[in-house]
Amino acid sequence: xxxxxxxxxxxxxxxxxxxxxxxxxxxxxxxxxxxFYDEFTFWEATELRSAAYAGEYIAPESLxxxxxxxxxxxxxxxxxxxxxxxxxxxxxxLFGRHTAPAADGEAASxxxxxxxxxxxxxxxxxxxxxxxxxxxxxxxxxxxxxxxxTIGRFLVGIAGLVMLVSIITGIFTHQKILKELFTLRxxxxxxxxxxxxxxxxxxxxxxxxxxxxxxxxxLGLVVILLPVFAMxxxxxxxEAAIETVIGxxxxxxxxxxxxxxxxxxxxxxxxxxxxxxxxxxxxxxGDTNARYEVFLEIDDRLLLSSTVRVDGxxxxxxxRAPMIIEGGGQENATVAEQVLNAMVALHYATYGGxxxxxxxxxxxxxxxxxVGTGLMVWVERRANGSIGNLSRQTYLxxxxxxxxxxxxxxxxxxxxxxxxxLVPVAADERLTVIGWTYLGTWIACTLLSTVIPNSRAxxxxxLIASGxxxxxxxxxxxxxxxxxxxxxxxQRTALGLDFGAVLLGLLALFVxxxxxxxxAPKVQRGGSLERAGATALPQS
Amino acid sequence: MRLLTVLLLAFLASAALTSAYxxxxxxxxxxxxxxxxLITPLLWAGFMVYAYWDxxxxxxxxxxxxxxAVCSALIVAAPPLAP
Numbered sequence: 001x002x003x004x005x006x007x008x009x010x011x012x013x014x015x016x017x018x019x020x021x022x023x024x025x026x027x028x029x030x031x032x033x034x035x036f037y038d039e040f041t042f043w044e045a046t047e048l049r050s051a052a053y054a055g056e057y058i059a060p061e062s063l064x065x066x067x068x069x070x071x072x073x074x075x076x077x078x079x080x081x082x083x084x085x086x087x088x089x090x091x092x093x094l095f096g097r098h099t100a101p102a103a104d105g106e107a108a109s110x111x112x113x114x115x116x117x118x119x120x121x122x123x124x125x126x127x128x129x130x131x132x133x134x135x136x137x138x139x140x141x142x143x144x145x146x147x148x149x150t151i152g153r154f155l156v157g158i159a160g161l162v163m164l165v166s167i168i169t170g171i172f173t174h175q176k177i178l179k180e181l182f183t184l185r186x187x188x189x190x191x192x193x194x195x196x197x198x199x200x201x202x203x204x205x206x207x208x209x210x211x212x213x214x215x216x217x218x219l220g221l222v223v224i225l226l227p228v229f230a231m232x233x234x235x236x237x238x239e240a241a242i243e244t245v246i247g248x249x250x251x252x253x254x255x256x257x258x259x260x261x262x263x264x265x266x267x268x269x270x271x272x273x274x275x276x277x278x279x280x281x282x283x284x285x286g287d288t289n290a291r292y293e294v295f296l297e298i299d300d301r302l303l304l305s306s307t308v309r310v311d312g313x314x315x316x317x318x319x320r321a322p323m324i325i326e327g328g329g330q331e332n333a334t335v336a337e338q339v340l341n342a343m344v345a346l347h348y349a350t351y352g353g354x355x356x357x358x359x360x361x362x363x364x365x366x367x368x369x370x371v372g373t374g375l376m377v378w379v380e381r382r383a384n385g386s387i388g389n390l391s392r393q394t395y396l397x398x399x400x401x402x403x404x405x406x407x408x409x410x411x412x413x414x415x416x417x418x419x420x421x422l423v424p425v426a427a428d429e430r431l432t433v434i435g436w437t438y439l440g441t442w443i444a445c446t447l448l449s450t451v452i453p454n455s456r457a458x459x460x461x462x463l464i465a466s467g468x469x470x471x472x473x474x475x476x477x478x479x480x481x482x483x484x485x486x487x488x489x490x491q492r493t494a495l496g497l498d499f500g501a502v503l504l505g506l507l508a509l510f511v512x513x514x515x516x517x518x519x520a521p522k523v524q525r526g527g528s529l530e531r532a533g534a535t536a537l538p539q540s
Numbered sequence: 541m542r543l544l545t546v547l548l549l550a551f552l553a554s555a556a557l558t559s560a561y562x563x564x565x566x567x568x569x570x571x572x573x574x575x576x577x578l579i580t581p582l583l584w585a586g587f588m589v590y591a592y593w594d595x596x597x598x599x600x601x602x603x604x605x606x607x608x609a610v611c612s613a614l615i616v617a618a619p620p621l622a623p
Contacts, residue, residue, distance in 0.1 A: 008592040012546075157581075164585040169592075217581035225555070225580055229573060232559035235620045244621070245573045336574035343578075 006173060013169035014378060020162045021375040022405050025368055027159040029409050030141035031216070032364030035349055035357050039497045040134035041089075043477070044420055047127050048091055048117065049484050049491065057085050057120040059263040060092045067094060067116055068285070074101030078111065080282040082262065085120035087490065093117045096282075130427030133420040136434045137413065145435065150223050157220015163213035170202055177203045191380040198373040201366045208363040209370075215347040250283040250291050257288040260315040268315070269294040269308045281307075288313060302342040302351050354496065368406075375402050397450065400458075404449025405442075407459055410466040410508070412441040414501070417473050421480045456515060463512030470505020474498040541597040549604035550587035554580050556611035563618045 017024075042049065060082060068077065080096035097111040117126040139145055143152025174180060180199040185192050202209070230241030243249075266277045275296040283291045290312025298306055310317060345351045349360040379402065382388025383395035419437045420430075445462060452458045477498050478486045486495055558576035565572045591600040 002595075004595065005593060008542075009589070012589070012592045161581055161585055164581065165588050168585060168589050172589075214581060217585075218578060221581055222577050225558075225577055226573075228555055229559055229562055229576065232615055233562045233569075233621045240621075241573075244569050336571050336578065339578055340574055 006175075009169045010173040013166055013173050016162050016169070017166050017371070017374050018378045020159065021371055021378075022402060024159055024163055024166075025371045025375070025406050026409065027141065027156055027216075028364060028367045028371060029406075030137070031212075032361055032368065033413055034138045034141040035360055035364070036497065037134055037138045039493055040137055042493045043417075043497050044133045045089075045129065046421075046480070046482055046484075047129065048089065049481070049494065057090075057092075058123050059261065060084075060118075061259065061262045063092060063118050063123055064094060064262065064282070064285070065259075067114075071098055072100060075099065076101075077114070077285065080114070080285055081279055082282060083279045084266065084277055086276075086278070090120045090490070091117045091126055092120055128427060130430045132430040132434050133416050135431060136416065136438060140438070153220050154224045155220070157217050157222075157224075160213050160215075160217030160220055163209070164217055167202075167206070167210055167213055171206075174199060174203070191377060191384070194373040194377045194380065198370055198377060201370040201373075205363050205366045205370070209367055211346055212364075212367070215343045218343055219347060250289055252284045252287045253289045255288045256286055257290065257313045259286050259290055260292070260310070260312055262292065265292050265310045265312075265315055266294055269296070269310065273306070273308060275306070283312070285312065298345075299351065299353060302345050372402075372406050375406075400449045400452075400455055401446065403455050403459060404446035407449065407462045408442040408445030411445060411462060411469065412438045414466055414469040414473070414505075415441050417501070418469065418476060421476055460512050460515045463508045463515070467505045467507070467509030467512055470501045470508060473501035473505070541601050542591045545591035545597075545601045545604055546588045549601055549608070550584055550591060553587050553604035553607040553611075554583035556608045556615070557583060560611035560614045563615050563621065569621055 064082060076099045078097045078099070080094065083093040083095075085091055093116070095113070095115045098114055099111045100109040102108040115128065117128060118124065119126055136145070142156065143149040144155060146152035146155075171177070180196075181203045182200075184196045184200055226241065226245075227238060230236065230238040234240040234244075262280055262282075266280060270277050273296045275298055277294050278297040279295045281293040281295070283293065292310040292312050294308045294310060296306045296308065308317070349357045352359075376399065379395050379399045382390070383392050383399065388395060416434055416438060419434060423433060425433045449455065449458050477494060484491060486498075558580050562569065562572050562576055587600070587604060590603070591597075594600050
């Protein structure tokens with residue numbers, strides 16, 4: 001490649017990585033954690049965990065009917081969705097929105113949320129602890145917990161786009177990729193070790209990084225792109241655009257009809273589809289135009305889910321055949337639909353069970369390390385090299401700030417398990433407490449890193465503390481679970497999460513304790529001492 | 541000039557190109573919409589890289605500006621789609 005072009009592309013790679021590096025790290029780290037949403041949801045719901053069993057479930061229609069009948073006459077319902085019980089979550093959950101009828105001369109009421117859970121075997125209503133651990137750990141990745149979710153999601157999409165640009169420029173600038181795959185100069189200067197780690201991880205995990213960047217960019221940017229397309233193609237009529245892409249919503253006829261039993265519809269769809277149903281969307285429930293959309297849980301194909309539509313009064317298959325049929329592929333889907341269906345499943349690793357998620361953890365960690373080492377190399381080249389316009393002290397401060405932001409996420413995440421289980425708060429305040437704990441720990445770590453001159457000691461302390469906290473998650477769960485036994489078969493999801501935390505804790509502890517040995521002063525041939533920690537990880 | 545292309549023109553060019561495809565492209569509107577949503581991030585990133593690929597800084601900017609102009613004209617001239 002022409003030398004000047006190589007230089008320009010390297011500049012783009014370096015500056016996009018440096019400007020957005022910390023943001024990319026945050027998105028990558030939180031994304032790796034967010035893979036375990038289902039496991040976190042199960043872990044935190046101590047009251048509901050006692051409802052986890054694999055026995056017989058009662059039919060949900062009587063529960064739904066009774067609940068909807070408890071609202072005043074004339075109440076309208078929208079987006080009703082019934083989540084069905086599973087082996088690990090033995091309860092029904094109904095959510096959606098309801099709007100009270102407007103009184104004469106008064107403005108229409110605002111829609112309010114519906115969220116109710118029933119024990120699948122007894123039908124008893126279960127207490128709700130409110131949003132907390134799982135909600136925070138996933139939504140901090142999805143939309144950065146910003147009040148405006150669209151903006152948050154768009155920003156995360158921009159991270160995917162920047163990653164895509166970094167990957168493309170990285171491929172062009174690293175022309176000896178094959179050699180870099182096997183280059184790791186252990187024992188050389190810290191900058192070389194970081195550089196080799198950055199290059200090797202980038203090369204080995206290139207397909208994963210490309211996929212996660214592209215799917216992340218798509219998932220984030222689609223929220224802004226669709227309105228843009230609607231504005232352009234449909235003269236700003238977003239409803240027309242949505243109608244064209246998704247189809248017309250079901251409209252109520254205004255005539256009441258006896259609903260078809262939900263359990264019968266689910267059973268018929270499960271038998272014909274060959275997959276377990278995870279939930280049912282109830283459109284215009286109780287109307288003559290009622291329609292059920294049964295969601296099948298597809299965990300062995302590159303699909304998030306597949307839906308089958310059923311008439312909500314007669315129980316007959318409606319206007320669209322299932323996208324998945326037993327033994328087949330996505331026969332009724334176009335190429336674009338197939339790719340879109342695959343995108344969410346690819347990004348969230350929902351198509352290969354727990355082992356795929358574990359593989360994603362490794363690759364996600366590789367992504368974080370790659371971004372982190374890239375940032376450190378950038379600083380190191382300026383702090384101890386000939387390039388860079390700022391003073392060495394300024395670069396070292398930047399290095400400490402980077403270290404603090406990156407390392408602070410570790411204790412911030414693991415501490416949430418303790419706060420969630422040990423701090424008693426009301427359901428509506430739970431998310432606030434969780435959020436402030438996370439942000440407080442993260443900010444405290446960042447501030448500490450900027451004032452502690454010995455970065456290595458800081459990293460070591462954070463790793464050891466996070467390791468101990470991680471190991472403690474298992475006893476914490478066992479001791480605070482309540483009546484349910486952690487060894488019961490239905491608790492295996494939580495037990496898996498607990499053991500995962502212990503393993504990661506041990507790893508953090510091992511690395512933390514071995515950090516001094518890793519960067520120990522090394523006697524060189526001439527007898528001089530090379531202190532690796534004296535540069536971007538300065539000694540006190 | 542390259543910075544302008546990376547920060548602004550690359551996005552506008554990719555959005556204009558894909559919007560024009562929705563309006564004047566062939567096939568079902570639904571299918572076109574799905575394709576454009578998929579392709580836009582790739583085009584956007586592609587234009588950003590192209591901004592630093594070409595030896596002349598003005599060429600990527602002019603290319604993006606040209607795409608924006610042509611696609612905008614197509615979008616304005618074409619009748620709005622009906623659902």
